[in-house]
Amino acid sequence: MKLRPDERLDLSELLRDLEHYRPRRRGWTWRRPLPDARIGPFRYAQVSEPLARSVPLPSAHAFGDIDPQCDVTITTEIASGRFEDDVRRMRMAAWHGADHIMVIRTTGQSHFDGLIEGTPEGVGGIPITRKQLRATRKALDAIEDEVGRPINFHSYVSGLAGPEMAVLFAEEGVNGAHQDPQYNTLYRGINVHRSFVDAAEAKRVMANAGLLQIDGAHNANATAKEAWKVTPELFVQHAVNTAFSMAVGMPAEQIALSTVPPTAPPAPKLRLDLPYAVALREVFAGCRFRAQQNTRYIESDTREATVTHVLDTLISRLTSADVQSTITPDEGRNVPWHYNNVAGVETARQTLMGLDGLDELLAMRRDGPLGELVRELIERGVLFLQEVLDQGGYHAAVESGQFVDSGYFPERRGDGIARDPEAGVGAGTVVPREPGYGAPVCSHFGANVYAESEGKACSAYGGCTLCDPTKIRYVDELDPDDNVERRLEAPLTERARGLLRPEVEKAGDGVVCVTLFVPDKPDVARAAGLELARRMGLRDPEVIHARVLHPAEGSVFEVKGVLDVALRADELVLPEQEARLPHAEIEAFVRPRNLHVVAATAGEDEHSVGLQEILDIKHGGIERYGFRCHYLGTSIPLERLLDAAEEYDARVVLVSTIVTHRDVHREQMRALHELATRRGLRDRLLLISGGTQVSDDLARGCGMDAGFGRGTTGQDVASFIVRRLREAPDA
Numbered sequence: 165m166k167l168r169p170d171e172r173l174d175l176s177e178l179l180r181d182l183e184h185y186r187p188r189r190r191g192w193t194w195r196r197p198l199p200d201a202r203i204g205p206f207r208y209a210q211v212s213e214p215l216a217r218s219v220p221l222p223s224a225h226a227f228g229d230i231d232p233q234c235d236v237t238i239t240t241e242i243a244s245g246r247f248e249d250d251v252r253r254m255r256m257a258a259w260h261g262a263d264h265i266m267v268i269r270t271t272g273q274s275h276f277d278g279l280i281e282g283t284p285e286g287v288g289g290i291p292i293t294r295k296q297l298r299a300t301r302k303a304l305d306a307i308e309d310e311v312g313r314p315i316n317f318h319s320y321v322s323g324l325a326g327p328e329m330a331v332l333f334a335e336e337g338v339n340g341a342h343q344d345p346q347y348n349t350l351y352r353g354i355n356v357h358r359s360f361v362d363a364a365e366a367k368r369v370m371a372n373a374g375l376l377q378i379d380g381a382h383n384a385n386a387t388a389k390e391a392w393k394v395t396p397e398l399f400v401q402h403a404v405n406t407a408f409s410m411a412v413g414m415p416a417e418q419i420a421l422s423t424v425p426p427t428a429p430p431a432p433k434l435r436l437d438l439p440y441a442v443a444l445r446e447v448f449a450g451c452r453f454r455a456q457q458n459t460r461y462i463e464s465d466t467r468e469a470t471v472t473h474v475l476d477t478l479i480s481r482l483t484s485a486d487v488q489s490t491i492t493p494d495e496g497r498n499v500p501w502h503y504n505n506v507a508g509v510e511t512a513r514q515t516l517m518g519l520d521g522l523d524e525l526l527a528m529r530r531d532g533p534l535g536e537l538v539r540e541l542i543e544r545g546v547l548f549l550q551e552v553l554d555q556g557g558y559h560a561a562v563e564s565g566q567f568v569d570s571g572y573f574p575e576r577r578g579d580g581i582a583r584d585p586e587a588g589v590g591a592g593t594v595v596p597r598e599p600g601y602g603a604p605v606c607s608h609f610g611a612n613v614y615a616e617s618e619g620k621a622c623s624a625y626g627g628c629t630l631c632d633p634t635k636i637r638y639v640d641e642l643d644p645d646d647n648v649e650r651r652l653e654a655p656l657t658e659r660a661r662g663l664l665r666p667e668v669e670k671a672g673d674g675v676v677c678v679t680l681f682v683p684d685k686p687d688v689a690r691a692a693g694l695e696l697a698r699r700m701g702l703r704d705p706e707v708i709h710a711r712v713l714h715p716a717e718g719s720v721f722e723v724k725g726v727l728d729v730a731l732r733a734d735e736l737v738l739p740e741q742e743a744r745l746p747h748a749e750i751e752a753f754v755r756p757r758n759l760h761v762v763a764a765t766a767g768e769d770e771h772s773v774g775l776q777e778i779l780d781i782k783h784g785g786i787e788r789y790g791f792r793c794h795y796l797g798t799s800i801p802l803e804r805l806l807d808a809a810e811e812y813d814a815r816v817v818l819v820s821t822i823v824t825h826r827d828v829h830r831e832q833m834r835a836l837h838e839l840a841t842r843r844g845l846r847d848r849l850l851l852i853s854g855g856t857q858v859s860d861d862l863a864r865g866c867g868m869d870a871g872f873g874r875g876t877t878g879q880d881v882a883s884f885i886v887r888r889l890r891e892a893p894d895a
């Protein structure tokens with residue numbers, strides 16, 4: 165399958181012939197760093213190979229559209245609940261710099277005790293069926309060809325079917341997975357013995373298939389009452405999973421600790437979170453670090469979440485991260501939306517690029533509180549482990565509720581998560597292997613007579629599915645109603661008819677979000693906000709974020725609702741976009757003609773920077789083509805502007821209007837047009853306005869010949885002037 169940047173992903177092609185699809189590689193791929201790189205005008209210390217196609221950060225256009233890529237893997241977690249929607253979101257995220265795509269289930273898949281074929285969407289878009297995995301991996305193959313960088317696909321190995329899932333992932337080219345038996349035990353009520361036995365099997369499969377493993381310690385941060393107090397125990401949680409993984413045969417480089425800076429402002433975040441991050445890297449040197457961003461304290465305010473995530477990323481840069489995970493800023497208020505996946509990725513990328521080379525500039529002081537706190541945390545962690553041993557080991561500690569207690573260890577509140585080692589889902593299902601036990605498959609943990617013989621355990625019959633993929637049985641969806649073909653019927657029919665709807669979660673959902681400020685008390689303002697959204701035509705409006713700006717002056721709301729409108733794309737009137745003329749063509753017209761241009765900011769507007777950039781030769785402005793530019797200055801009365809135009813016999817007036825209060829920019833444009841007409845100059849003069857709030861339509865509506873907004877260059881303006889003057893009778 166091949167993607168074209170100007171075409172949407174063809175879902176029918178994606179689903180075609182999945183039965184014969186095979187992943188192109190196994191295991192995890194890291195970015196390739198470029199030490200000491202020069203990109204555009206800058207030197208970078210922490211970048212990796214560039215992308216073939218991407219969307220640069222918004223400010224990049226000021227630096228020659230550079231798009232440096234940081235040296236660490238960037239994760240986004242995708243959760244639309246439908247794989248056919250996820251793949252489009254993955255493509256967008258990849259263009260914005262994500263190369264690790266975790267597909268989270270909206271329903272805990274660990275609640276199922278076996279693999280699911282068929283694809284009931286009600287199960288939450290779990291990428292657990294072979295079909296879902298294949299379609300996703302196939303899409304990612306095409307996406308990585310498009311952006312020019314390998315993309316890691318990641319999911320979760322948990323629950324009673326964990327080992328089966330690990331095999332499925334190994335067979336289908338999944339590149340990374342969460343695996344931690346403590347997660348099953350503490351959060352999924354699964355029997356502890358069963359969890360560890362399953363983990364041994366799953367980890368062996370993952371190790372052999374090269375999957376990067378992420379542990380589950382972040383869940384203690386996410387569920388603890390006071391997350392910064394759980395830090396001593398996290399050393400032990402990481403240690404249990406890491407030591408167990410190594411004992412099973414997983415190399416340290418394949419083990420990624422899942423770390424989360426535990427606090428958020430107004431807590432003194434750096435003081436609390438940095439020592440923890442430093443201590444972890446010291447204790448677990450040799451392992452990889454997957455830095456997650458804080459979810460525990462984010463609320464519905466996407467701005468607040470973003471600031472916390474910038475600080476989290478700063479901590480990653482001050483310490484280290486091999487994988488920088490991102491959390492969508494809307495995670496605290498709804499199922500993450502497409503554009504918030506991109507927003508989360510961009511927050512990490514923007515921060516990491518801004519912090520490039522931090523350790524060349526700064527060193528952490530270990531002789532002050534940082535050193536003391538690092539030592540204190542490690543001591544508390546060691547004491548916690550000692551208490552586990554004193555209690556009689558891990559099982560006893562879990563039974564007594566030693567984990568996720570809200571005291572700052574050794575303080576105890578007695579509210580930890582307690583689990584009876586002999587109870588839970590799957591209790592009593594662990595059976596010791598008989599002497600002579602055998603399973604003729606590879607990557608199987610523990611005693612196995614087949615593995616003791618020469619060659620592979622599966623050689624007697626020509627290979628297990630891990631060695632011979634032709635033996636894999638592909639089962640298509642079984643549910644006649646809830647399957648991808650049925651789900652796609654309506655969206656694909658609409659797409660074929662050229663219909664467009666807004667969306668944020670799933671194709672055709674029609675969901676939009678509006679921001680309203682209502683000047684009244686919070687409860688009145690909220691009710692008004694909802695009613696206003698209803699009157700805008702939004703169905704089922706819901707306040708997804710509210711913030712009091714002042715208890716009496718008003719509140720701001722973000723309201724989501726369904727806009728049940730489908731537009732025909734071919735009926736839309738698109739603004740004509742004329743291509744820029746080549747520099748040489750502009751110059752060839754302008755130089756011999758002695759063309760004068762008069763320019764100023766009008767009325768009471770002092771903002772001249774944008775205009776200077778359009779004029780000045782040093783900014784690549786129109787002077788370079790030989791225009792004779794007369795810049796009159798700022799806040800120039802319109803009369804004077806036209807006096808100068810007359811004096812120089814100018815052909816063009818450039819007027820910049822940034823200030824828009826009370827629509828003064830529109831008034832100025834209209835007045836300029838009327839005045840020029842009254843003075844008999846209008847036919848000979850091109851009147852062009854510019855400004856951040858100016859658009860071509862708006863300017864023309866106010867009598868100008870053209871308007872130019874944000875992002876305009878001298879070449880744009882010059883191209884317009886040349887095209888129009890060519891048509892003039894005296895051309």
Ligand code: Z97
Pocket residue numbers: 241268269271272273274275320321322323342343344347378379380381382383422456489
């Ligand atoms: C992250 N946002 O970035 P099930 N195993 C472990 C887990 O942590 C999880 C599962 C399995 C988070 C991921 C929460 N973590 C989301 C160690 C989930 C999920 O669907 O409950 O079976 O498995 O890490």
